[in-house]
Amino acid sequence: KRKDKSSVATLTMQDNPVSLSVTMDENSQIVILVANRSGQVHLFTYQPNGQCTKPLKPKVTVVIAADTNQKEAVQQVPIQSADLTADKKMLLAHGSLLNLTFERIVPDFSNKIMGLVRSDARKLREKKDEALTKVKVVEAHDSVEYISPGAAVGPVKRTKGGSQLPLKDRLENLSLNSETNTSSKVQSKGGNMAQLLIQGLTSKDRNILTNVLYNRDEKIIHNTISKLPVQAISPLLKELTAMLQGKTYPSKIAVVWLKNLVIIHAAHLLSHPDIGDVLSPILGLIDLKLAVLPELSRLRGRVSLVTGQISHLNDQQNKDTMAEEGLLVYQDF
Known part of the structure; x- marks a missing residue:
């Protein structure tokens, strides 16, 4: 069947x-x-x-x-x-x-x-890991005013009586402490520049930002960045990105600021959640400028060869003219 x-x-x-x-x-x-x-x-x-x-x-x-x-x-x-x-x-x-x-x-x-x-x-484990590794970024508001910490020092009372140093010893102390005075002046100037930079970044004042960021002294730049709070790093990176897009002089100064900023605040930059988005424009500008570097190097070499030949010919002509004797020599006795 x-x-x-x-x-x-x-x-x-x-x-x-x-x-x-x-x-x-x-x-x-x-x-x-x-x-x-x-x-x-x-x-x-x-x-x-x-x-x-x-x-x-x-x-x-x-x-x-x-x-x-x-x-x-x-x-x-x-x-x-x-x-x-x-x-x-x-x-x-x-x-x-x-x-x-x-x-x-x-x-x-x-x-x-x-x-x-x-x-x-799996979701619970991811949330726990995220809660443990999440970095809270402090938001910077325009209405916030940053004041550097410092302890108030009261006036020093001079004691009555006692021997005073003569004028000769005072002059020697001034000459010995000249180097320490210059270093303290640089540090105090860096603190003042940091306050001006924070004020300029908060108020978007171009005059203040130009006066601070166009400083070429690397010691003052280092002291200024070391006294900056972490809330001012992101606005400073935006201003340095705009400077890198400019001509040679602003770009050269912006590179010095970026170098000191990366060295001093490397820990904060690594912990920033949007570090890729913040640094991608800067890396793009650096790659663009490095792409033109070989052509500029070749052009510089050719120009140096031409100028070297011209200077060599001028020196040779000057030697020839100096070596030639006069056609007529007149001596008056």
Whole structure:
């Protein structure tokens, strides 16, 4: 006899199945639990009574959503596999393949869609790591006025009586302390320049920024940057980027400022979350200027050769004219 190979029943699902579990209860009813590729689980029930003409729809569809505390969009936790247990429960394995969570669930036939809310272990770990490694950037407001810390020093009272130094010893002390006085003057000038720079960056005053940033003394630049707060680094980088786009003189001074800024505030720059966006214009300008460097070097070499030949010819002509004797020599006795 020819066996009938046609299907008895057809199951309807939203996606291709990845796991299948079939059991039969005491009433000879077939229970089918299917997990599809979309991360959902469908529960079918079928009572064998001949061939079923219509496709079977799931009695219950299980969907698991991630618990995001209503701060982000709802994300689905995928169900990787499902199995029917002997006590008529569903054993679900959900989560990522590297971190699965197994759970027994009793099917609820009152609703066609059974929604569950579970916390994603991977998301929780990412949030903990982000909370530990997150760097809070202090926002700089225009209305903030920065004041450098300093302790108030009261007036020194002169004691009555006692011997005073003669004028000769005073002059010797002044000559010995001349170097220390110059260094202290440079440091105090750097502090004043830092205050002016903060004021110019806050008020966007071009006159103040020009007077401060166009200073060529590297010691004053170093002391100025060392006294700057971290809130003023991002506005200063924007101003230095604008200077790099200018001519040779502003670009040369901007390079000195950038060098000292990177050396002194390297830790803050490395911890800045948007360091790539801040430094990408500067790196682009540096690459653009370095691309022109070989041509400029060749041009400089040719110009130096031409000027060297011209100066050599001029020197030779001067020697020849000096070596020639006069055609007429007159001596008056």
